[in-house]
Amino acid sequence: QQKEITGVVTSADDGMPIPGVSVIVEGTSRGTTTDFDGNYQIEAASAESLSFSYIGFETKTLSVGNQTELNVSLQVSTSELDEIVVVGYGTQRKKVSTAATSMVESEDLIQTASIDATSALQGQTSGVNITSTSGQPGANMTVNIRGVGTAGNNSPLYVVDGVVVENGIGYLDPSIIERVDILKDASAASIYGARAANGVVLVTTKKGKEGVTSVSVNSYVGFQEVARTLDLLDSREYGIIMNEARVNSGYAPLYTQEELNNAANTDWQDELFNNGAIKQNHSVLISGGTEKVNYSTGLSYYGQEGIIGSQTDQSKYDRITFNNNITYEIIEDHLKIGENFSYSNEYNKGVSDAGIYSNNIRGFLNAPPTMSVYDENGDYAGSDISSDITNPLGSLYYGNFNESKTNRAVGNIFAEVSHSDFTFRTSFGADINDNTYRAFNPIYELSSVAYNNTSQVTQSANKSISWIWENTLNYQTTVADVHNIDVLLGTSARQNIYEGQSATGRDLTFNDFEHAYLSNATDQTQNSVSGNRVDYSIQSYFTRLLYDYDSKYLFTATLRRDGSSEFGSNNKYAYFPAFSVGWNIDRENFFPDNSFINSLKLRGSWGQNGNDQFSQQFAYISTISSYNKNYHFGTGDNEMPLEVGSSPDDLSNPDLKWETSEQFDLGFDARIFSDITVTFDYYRKETKDWLVQASVPLIAGANAPFINGGDIRNEGVEFSASYNTDLGEDWSLTVNGNISYNKNEVLRIANSEGIIHGDSNLLFQGLDEMNRVEVGHPIGYFYGLKTDGIFQNEDEIQQYAQNGALIQPNAQPGDVRFLDLNDDGRINQDDKTEIGNPNPDVNFGFNVQLQYKAFDFSVYTYGMAGFQNVYGVRDYSRPFNNYTTEIVNRWTGEGSSNTLPRTTWGTTSNGNYTRFSDLYVEDADFLRIKTVNLGVDLTKLTDQLDAFSRFRIYVTSNNLYTFTNYKGMDPEIGFGNANQSWARGIDVGYYPQPRTYMVGLNVNF
Amino acid sequence: CSDDFIENSPYTERTEDNFYKTPDDAFEGLVAAYDVLQREGYGGFLMVSEIASDNCFGGFGTADNQVSLEWDRFEYGSDLEMNRPVWEISYMGIYRANIVLENLDGIDWTGNEDLRTQYEAEARFLRAHYHFELARMFGEIVPLDHSLSPEEFESPRAPAEETYALIAEDFKFAADNLSDDNYSLNNSADYGRVTKWAAEAYLAKTFLFYTDYYETSDLAGVVSKQEATIYINDVVNNSGHELIEDFSRLWLASSIDNYVGEGNAEMVWAIRFNGSGNGDWGLNEGNRFQVNIATRGSNLGPYAYGWGGAPVNPELYDAYQIGDTRRDATIINYEEEGLEFDNDVRSQRQHTGLSWKKYAPITNEAGEAVVAANGGDIQIDGYEDFAVIRFSDVLLMAAELNMDSDQGFAKDCLDRVRARAFQDDDHSIAVTKENIMEERRLELALEGKRYFDLIRWGLDRAKQAIDNSGDGAQFDVTFRTETNGWFPIPQSQILLSNGAIEQNPGW
Missing domain, CATH: 2.60.40.1120 (Carboxypeptidase-like, regulatory domain)
Structure with a gap:
């Protein structure tokens, strides 16, 4: 019936x-x-x-x-035949693509409730290492595709809807992103030759689809807390340790029992963190289309308070974004025009969290617990020990008055003309960035070393405009049913213009942030100003052939010629070629029809890509600088004008040329047991002719020139697998995982040392070099002394001798035994060696999505293994700094400890902690549960919501738990040294990533 | 697009193509060579030489690194770059001087021919000054009379004679070509620039060091003793420089209310500092040395705080006779001045109860560091000038040079210094090398002279003076004569020279 x-x-x-x-x-x-x-x-x-x-x-x-x-x-089809990969200036069926790419879809980006797409990508693709540089809202992520490939700028190239954008994609609301494709191998990336040496990230935003107007609303709100705090000494424990340290060093104890009983007992971490800081996101996306017009437009708000500093409204990140994509088919099948546009407004306030000098987190972790937070008047309390100990809460407050506002517009307009097999496309895009910044330094006095007598304001404004004009001609045809040919010819021209001004004024009429503007500076003659302009331009010609024979034999060839303004006349241009082949074995007649391997493709590629991004312009000519060259003649100090001095700062190198990365890749894609797809790649990537400033002898008298002075190899394997199945009518399950192994080795640095030195003073003032780039080692490795336990008694010290002379004559029982690696009978810098590597050998991610009727549950995880961090949170140059309870296990007498030296008040002449050694280096392997999601789609439970096609409510948590043995607050430390982009893994008090709990809503109608 | 599209030129800097064209450009280049003088700070010539001498120990805080102790104890190990500042800064100065000199020919001097000579003389003076600092610290160095091409980066060190010949020729050119102007007088707007008188004094200084240390009769074949004597006597007799009446008024901290001021008649040449950097770490306008030797911990009476480096050796304090006004103008004795220095709180390493008063930064009446009150950063915006050559140094050098040829003149010179120190004429002593050296120790203490006077006088004498024991292990010092008195060259420079430069003996 x-x-x-x-x-x-x-x-x-x-x-x-x-x-x-x-x-x-x-x-x-x-x-x-x-x-x-x-x-x-x-x-x-x-x-x-x-x-x-x-x-x-x-x-x-x-x-x-x-x-x-x-x-x-x-379900969206995962059949390979329909799957598309974005390959730059077009798309290609995955089945016939020879590229090593990774793709992440919209849903996976939204599910992680991340601030931006970069963060959402963590753990989702193989071969991509994404590391947080700070847990502060709005902080950048470090993204490395297939290892760190250069001592210079190692970020990938970002292309959003065809527009090359600088400074990452933090301006985009993740919910408007349709997909992110990552081009990893040289052949795939080479269409972007000039800038693709570090890989390419292609972002495609959502476009309207023909049909009904649909509205989607995504919203969540939640709170954040610190995921892990350190176990610091309380006052009683602190007093005991301080007294012991002083006695060990020959001083009188610092505290009597009574003083300790009366002392404050402050856990500064309680004051540091604002558990309950809000994070929220609300977005709406409307899309639709007719036969002629497709459109998509969205609006979003993202707001996040920092878990540090938001108590006083000094840390937050707000972002409003608007985007709009339209395509209009003017002449059916022949002429299409369109635009992609996005605008964002970012408002950012933050606290200093880097380095050792004004790092607020460090201040809190080192502060003595015996210091009160506030005194009897309600002011920030001073120290009971010394007038130069500063209240960290006071420093946090007085030191962080700043705000940054950024307006950014990124977009392009394009026209596409098609006739038979030919398509011509022209696109003009722009990336406009407008930033204003304001900072205020109030009058205050916290201690003898932390005070300010003159209020000061800085206002700055920076504007950059970058435009790009690209033209491509595409010819696609099939000959004799089996020869599929796709030829692309293109040109690209791009220019960046940056202009910035900054001014500082002193002695303001108001002593508050609200009124901190330059016009309130009373002594205008004390104002200082600066302003500059930087241009950059690049033009390129490129061609690509995509060919396949009956989807069986695949071939791609790409050639690109780039010219960059960063180089002198003799080396402006370079060619970047690439080739790749593929073989779909499953399409061969001999391939047996079997239920085990359903499809199998072998791929291989070789190619070269370039990089012209390094930290200095005009390195090819000798420029005359007048900065910091003044001198002062005449008597009196401030009445007389400074005479301006000028000289070359940097030695020039007219022969400077492109940095080139050359990569070889072998891989396969397979589908097995009908619903498991696996991808495997082996690669070897050598970056040659790094643009580096390698040391020259100081007798040169000026800064070393930039040279093409280094080679590095990254070699590794990547494996990813996904399993996607319906378990009966009500259940579906998706599991995917990826793991990659990368080995990094510096092959050449073009000076007689073979070293790019790390900076001094990275852990505390007075520490010598602790990391470096050196031939034969991984980039940025930790360079220090090896230790061999603790001297348990005087006898051991006496026995540690060579030719009758003590190797460590200044040691006392309880001090560290350093290894005399060069056997010269003394411990000095020549005994330093590789004691750690901040670059993970292994990156992995594992994600599960489970659906049962209306309910869905997902877990996203990622991790890194085979790397070390330097745990340098305690500043050993300040004797009264607090310890973690680990100090309980210190050496206190023969046989007590063979790992932690005795306590001392100040440094020992043995240099237990003033020498950089493996005492500072810690394994930091971790597995992080990035996101856990539990949702229910109410439309599937009730008829009351028929107006909606989806009405999902969910709870989610970010960073729920991190499995690690690392002893700091957070093992994921992308930061090392602001001056050296290759430095990382240095924990001097790191802003941890917050744990977040949220409730949210996804509504479609 | 055409190729022009990827042509670029800087908006905020000039290039070598459009610079060094006019006399003003030359002057800017010259100022840049002067500017390097202001790099004196931690690990600089003054600090290292005073810590190494018998005037000071290493000091700083109990928790600070060991480097300052190693300078004091002639040890080397915790930082193989410990002497990098002197090496780096001096070669930076040499480079800037050479760049100016090399570009003089390309400048249109029409109508300004005198300026060309003056600038050349000034640049050569500065080049010689930087060479001399290097040569006194490291012995044999790489003398540079031109800026290096990359092919020459791995140059070896030259025999001392070659270096000193270059130094002597440069100072001689300056002495013979600069005018008679004395900028220390009459508030000259040129005060701080080098003069004929400074060059003449420097020739004598170089002569004394070189001929003593290397035991030769003349200065590298360029200046004979007779010539050196003529030069120094010219300064004594004709420069217009003189001793100011009261020794203590030369230094800010010893004469807060009646400081004689910069640009006084006694300053033959001084390095100029001022606080115009206003806390900007990118600018080296201020005196970054002062904070290092300042009272450790917090402001104490008239003395602003700093890091407590180079605490003064009590032997120096005790070497001043009763009535010598120089002692209390040179050294802070906390106890004597009624200032309580609680070392439990201040954590001063090698506390002797004595600190530098010369160059000590000071507080204002409100007890606030003056540098901070002026809106500066106490670490970098010190404003007190450094005396490189004072007229008393000139007199003592004149005494030394004339000792054998004109006893009367020599005695007169020595007497003038003694008379000023004691504010009477009753402390005249015989003109002997011994007495002159002792007088130099007392008069020029904490001015970067002592260590080099000791080593030129003889390594054995240096050892005798510098070795210290019996005051507790922390003050033990052993001078190692096998080092010849030279300091270790930064390890990186040996490596980067690709073997062309070898480490000094004993290190």
Whole structure:
């Protein structure tokens, strides 16, 4: 008996209704299609089944049974035949692509409730190492594709809807992103030759689809807390340790028992962290289209308070974004125009969290617990020990009055003309950045070393405009049914213009941030100003051939010629070639039809990419600088004008040329057991002719020139797998995981040392070099002394001798035994060696999504292994600094400890902690549960919400737990030294990533 | 696009193509060579030489690194770059001087021919000054009379004679070509620039060091003793420089209310500092040395605080006779001045109860560091000039040079210094090398002279003076004659020279 069945067909991906789905009663010719709202109605009998199919989605068949309403959610097809990869200036069917790429889809970006797409990508792709540089809202992530490939700028190139953007993609709301494609191998990236040496990240924002207007609302709100605090000494324990240290060093004890009983007992971490800081995001995206016009437009707000400093409103990140994409087909099949546009407004206030000097986190972790937070007047309390100990809460407050406002507009307009097999596209894009910054230094006095007598304001404004004009001509044809040819010719021209001004004024009429503007500076003659302009331009010609023979034999060739303004006339241009081949073995006749391997593709590629990004312009000519060259003649100090001095600062190198990365890649893609896809790649990437400033002898008298002075090799394997299945009608499961191994080795540095030195003073004032780039070692390795336990008694010290002379004559029992690696009978810098590597050998991610009827559950994890951090939180140059309770295990007498030296008041002449050694180096392997999500789609539970195609509410948590043995607050430390981009893994008091709990809503209608 | 599209030129800097064209450009280049003088700070010539001498120990805080102790004890190990500042800064100065000199020919001097000579003389003076600092610290160095091309970066060290010949020629050119102007008088707007008188004095200074240390009769074949004597006598007799009446008024901290001021008649040449950097760490306008030797911990009476480096050796304090006004103008004795220095709180390493008064930064009436009150940063915005050559140094050098040829003149010179020190004429002593050296020790203490006077006088004498024991292990010092008195060259420079430069003996 026939009955009428009705229902709505939606996409499982985003809950949007799908128009035009064909609905067929199985085994018959009866059928219909869904309307614009995804609705259908059809006559069918209970015994019959309905089949729902639509291109790009997996066909689903449901038996009618006794139902009259059948709502269907179609999974996006993962069939390789339909899968598309974005390859730059176009797309390609994955089946015939020879590229090593990774792709992350919209849903996976949204699910992680991340501030931006970069953070959302963590753990989702193989071969991509993404590390937080700070847990502060708005902080950048360090992104390295297939290892750190240069001592200079090692960030990938970001391309958003065809526009090359500088400074990352933090301006985009992740919910408007359709997909992110990462081009990892040289062949894939080489179409962007000039800047692609560090890989390319292609972002595609959501476009409207033909059909009904749909509205999607995504919203969440939650709170954050610190995930892990250090176990610091309380006052009693602190007093004991301080007294012991003083006695060990020959001083009188600092505290009597009574003083300790009366002393404050402050856990400064309670004052540091604002548990409950808010994080929220609200966005709406409207899209739709007709036969001629597709559009998509969205608006979003993201707000996050820092877990540090937000108590006094000194740390927060607010972002409003607006985006709009339109395409209009003016002449059907012949002329299409369109635009992609996004605007963002970012407001940022932050606290200093880097380095050792004004790092607030460090201040809190080192402060004595015996110091009160406030004194009896409610002011920040001073120290009971010394007038030069500063209240860290006071420093946090007085030292962090600043705000930054950024308006950014990124967009392009394009026109596409097609005729038979030819398509010509021209696109003009721009990336406009407008930033103003303001900072205020109030009058205050906290201690003898932390005070300010003269209020001061800095205001600065920076503007950059970058435009890009690209033209491509594409010819696509198939010859004799089997020769598929796709030829691309293109040009690209791009220019950046940056202009900035900054001014500082002193002695303000108001002593508050609200009124901290330059016009309030009373002595205008004391104002200092600066302003500059920087231009950059690049032009390129490129061509690419994509060829496949019957989807069986695949070939790609790319050639690009780039010219950059960063180089002198003799080396402006360079060519970047690349080739790749692929073989779909499964399409061979001899490939047996089997249920184990369903498809198999082998890939191989070789290519070169360039890099012209380094820290200095005009390195190819000798420029005359007048900065910091003044001298002062005449008597009196401030009445007389300074005479301006000028000289070259940097030695020039007219022969400077492009840095080139050359990469070889072998890989395969396979589908096994019908629903498991696996991808494997082996690569060897050598970056040659680094643009570096390698030391020259100081007798040169000026700064070393930039040279093409180094080679580095990254070699590794990547493996990823995903499993996607329906477990019966009500259950579906997706599991995917990836793991990559990378080995990094510096091959050449073009000076006689073979070293790029790390900076001094990275852990505390007075520490010598502790990390460096050196031939034969991984980039940025930790360079220090090796230790061999603790001297347990005088006898051991006496026995540690060579030719009768003590190797450590200044040691006392309880001091560290350093290894005399060069056997010269003394411990000095020549005994330093590689004692750690901050670059992880292994990156991995593991993600599970489980769906049961209306309910969904997902877990995203990632981790890194085989690397070390330097745990330098305690500043040993300040004797009264607090310790963690680890100090309980110190050496206190023979046999007590062979790892932690005795305590001393101040440094020992043995240099237990003033010499950089493996005492500072800690393994930091970790596995982090990045996101856990539990949601329910109410439309599947009730009929009351028929107006919605999806009404999902969820709870989610970010950074729920981190498995690690690292002893700091957070093992993921992308920061090392602001001056050296290759430095990382140095924990001097690191802003930890917060743990967040949120409730949210995804609504589509 | 055309190729012009990727042409670029700087908006905020000049290039070698459009610079060094006019006399003003030359002057800017010259100022840049002067500017390097202001790099004196931690690890600089003054600090290292005073710590190494018998005037001071290493000091700083109990928790600070060992480097300052190693300078004091002639040890080397915790930082193989410990002497990098002197090496780096001096070669920076040499480079800037050479760049100016090399570009003089390309400048249109029409109508300004005198300026060309003057600038050349000034640049050569500065070049010689930087060479001399290097040569006194490291012995043999790489003398540079031109800026190096990359092919020459791995140059070896030259025999001392070659270096000193260059130094002597440069000072001689300056002495013979600069005018008679004395900028220390009459508030000259040129005060701080080098003069004929400074060059003449420097020739004598170089002569004494070189001929004593290397035991030769003349200065590298360029200046004979007779000539050196003529030069120094010219300064004594004709320069217009003189001793100011009261020794204590030469230094800010010893004469807060009646400081004689910069640009006084006694300053033959001084390095100029001022606080115009206003806390900007990118600018080296201020005196970054002063904070290092300042009272450790917090402000104490008239003395602003700093890091407590180079505490003064009590032997120096005790070497002053009763009535010598120089002692209390040179050294702070906390106890004597009624200032309580609680070392439990201040954590001063090697506390002797004595600190530098010369160059000590000071507080104002409100007890606030003057540098900070002026809106500066106490670490970098010190404003007190450094005396490189004072007229008393000139007199003592004249005494030394004339000792054998004109006893009367020599005695007169020595007497003038003694008379000023004691504010009477009753403390005249015989003109002997011994007495002159002792007088130099007392008169020029904490001015970067002592260590080099000791080593030129003889390594054995240096050892005798510098070795210290019996005051507790922390004050033990052993001078190692096998070092010849030279300091270790930064390890990196040996490596970067690709073997062309070898480490000094004994290190």
